[in-house]
Structure formats: structure tokens, C-alpha cells
Amino acid sequence: MGKVIAIANQKGGVGKTTTSVNLGACLAYIGKRVLLIDIDPQGNATSGVGIEKADVEQCVYDVLVDDVETSQVIRPTAVENLYSIPATIQLAGAEIELVPTISREVRLKRALEKVIKEFDYILIDCPPSLGLLTLNALTAADSVLIPVQCEYYALEGLSQLLNTVRLVQKHLNHDLKVEGVLLTMLDARTNLGIQVIDEVKKYFQDKVYKTIIPRNVRLSEAPSHGEPIIIYDSKSRGAEVYLDLAKEVVMNG
Numbered sequence: 498m499g500k501v502i503a504i505a506n507q508k509g510g511v512g513k514t515t516t517s518v519n520l521g522a523c524l525a526y527i528g529k530r531v532l533l534i535d536i537d538p539q540g541n542a543t544s545g546v547g548i549e550k551a552d553v554e555q556c557v558y559d560v561l562v563d564d565v566e567t568s569q570v571i572r573p574t575a576v577e578n579l580y581s582i583p584a585t586i587q588l589a590g591a592e593i594e595l596v597p598t599i600s601r602e603v604r605l606k607r608a609l610e611k612v613i614k615e616f617d618y619i620l621i622d623c624p625p626s627l628g629l630l631t632l633n634a635l636t637a638a639d640s641v642l643i644p645v646q647c648e649y650y651a652l653e654g655l656s657q658l659l660n661t662v663r664l665v666q667k668h669l670n671h672d673l674k675v676e677g678v679l680l681t682m683l684d685a686r687t688n689l690g691i692q693v694i695d696e697v698k699k700y701f702q703d704k705v706y707k708t709i710i711p712r713n714v715r716l717s718e719a720p721s722h723g724e725p726i727i728i729y730d731s732k733s734r735g736a737e738v739y740l741d742l743a744k745e746v747v748m749n750g
């Protein structure tokens with residue numbers, strides 16, 4: 498049975514998509530079968546694995562809103578063992594179109610039931626909001642991985658996210674766990690980063706991954722080539738750390 502991990506934080510620009518794409522690719526690289534689901538209408542986790550959004554005829558929108566079979570929208574990527582369910586801008590409408598529908602929060606969970614056994618890991622790249630799309634991800638997930646950027650106000654907004662997690666646990670998904678908190682974009686040249694690490698560790702304790710993602714130019718370049726870092730520059734620091742993270746995720750069970 499595949500483990501479903503939602504990568505969520507309602508703040509934008511904290512490294513959700515970078516982590517979804519590169520953790521997914523690195524898990525695949527070490528031999529796991531991985532499905533990467535993009536549920537952000539911006540579709541960055543779609544283009545990030547080399548899928549041309551203009552060529553996508555059916556995406557996660559059709560699964561969530563129009564009950565299209567999940568297996569019909571799964572695509573292979575350039576990385577062996579890594580599969581994608583893409584998102585296009587069409588998904589922007591889903592947030593509103595799902596409001597009046599029955600079981601609107603459990604649509605993704607239902608959609609995954611038939612394909613879950615084909616994968617070891619299913620990663621869901623969430624949009625920067627706590628709306629219906631993120632609720633669908635948290636309801637479908639076994640756990641949530643929270644990227645936190647190493648900057649001032651790193652913890653700001655996290656109580657709101659944890660509150661949403663508690664609400665989902667109470668009403669929609671009793672077994673939802675916090676998979677881990679990932680510190681991202683650390684700038685090793687400043688003291689600020691160290692302060693933020695201390696602060697986040699005080700708050701989340703052993704939930705914080707040992708692997709910390711530094712700022713790495715190659716990581717920011719890779720998306721424009723439609724390649725995960727392990728393909729774009731396998732010798733880079735970025736590839737090294739995401740591979741470390743993949744191993745840590747596997748170790749944690």
C-alpha cells in the first residue's frame with residue numbers, strides 16, 4: 498500500500514513544489530515507485546517534471562470534478578519510477594466548483610483508492626492556501642510534510658496550518674499525522690538561519706528532519722529545464738540533500 502504524503506504550507510514560496518518534485522524524484526531514484534500529484538493550479542510540479550502544460554488534455558481537475566478515472570490521467574516522467582498526475586490552470590475553478598458537491602473533501606481520497614497499491618509513495622503538492630484543494634490533500638493523506646523557510650517569521654502561519662490539521666483529524670481523517678517539518682532555503686552565511694533552526698526545533702522537536710535544505714542555485718535553475726535536480730545536476734549540493742531527505746523519509750517508515 499502506498500504511503501500518501503501531502504506537502505503543505507499555506508505560505509507561498511517556502512519550497513513545497515521544489516520539495517515535492519525533488520523528494521519524489523529522489524525516492525524514485527532509490528527504487529521506489531512514486532506518484533507525484535499536482536493540486537496547485539499554478540502547475541509548477543507538472544512543468545517541474547518536464548510535462549508541457551499546454552499538451553495536457555486531462556488533469557487532476559477532471560478527476561476531482563468530473564469523476565474521470567485516475568488511471569487515465571497518470572503519466573510517466575523522464576525519471577524512471579516517477580509518475581505524475583498533472584495540474585493545469587483549469588484547476589483554479591475546482592475550488593469553487595466543488596463547493597456545492599457531495600463529499601467535496603473526500604474526492605481525492607476516493608480517486609486514489611484504485612491506484613494506491615501501484616505505488617510506494619504518493620506525494621501531493623498543495624497550493625498556497627487552506628482551501629478545498631488542500632483539504633482534499635489532507636483528507637487523502639497518511640501524513641503531512643511541512644516545508645518551513647529559514648527566514649524571519651518562519652513560524653508565522655504555522656499555528657493556522659496545525660489548526661487545520663487538527664480539524665481534519667477531528668472531522669475527515671482521524672489518522673492524519675505530521676510526517677515531518679523540513680527546513681528549506683538555509684543561507685549558511687547568516688546567523689539568522691541558525692536562529693530559525695533553533696526556534697523551529699524548539700517548537701516541533703523531533704519532528705524536524707535532520708536534513709536541512711540549503712539555498713542552492715542549481716535547485717532554482719532546474720525547473721526551467723523541466724528536470725528534477727537528480728537529472729539536471731546529480732552532483733550538485735541540491736541533489737545530495739534531497740537524496741538525504743529521501744533516505745530519511747524511507748527510514749521514518
Ligand code: ADP
Pocket residue numbers: 508509510511512513514515516541625681682683710711712713714716717718720
Ligand atoms: P512553493 O511551492 O512553496 O511556493 P517553491 O518550491 O516554488 O515554493 O519555491 C519558491 C522559489 O524558490 C522557486 O523559484 C524555487 O525555485 C526557489 N527555491 C526553492 N527551494 C530552493 C533552494 N533550496 N535553493 C534555491 N532556490 C530555491
Ligand code: MG
Pocket residue numbers: 513514515537541623
Ligand atoms: Mg508551489
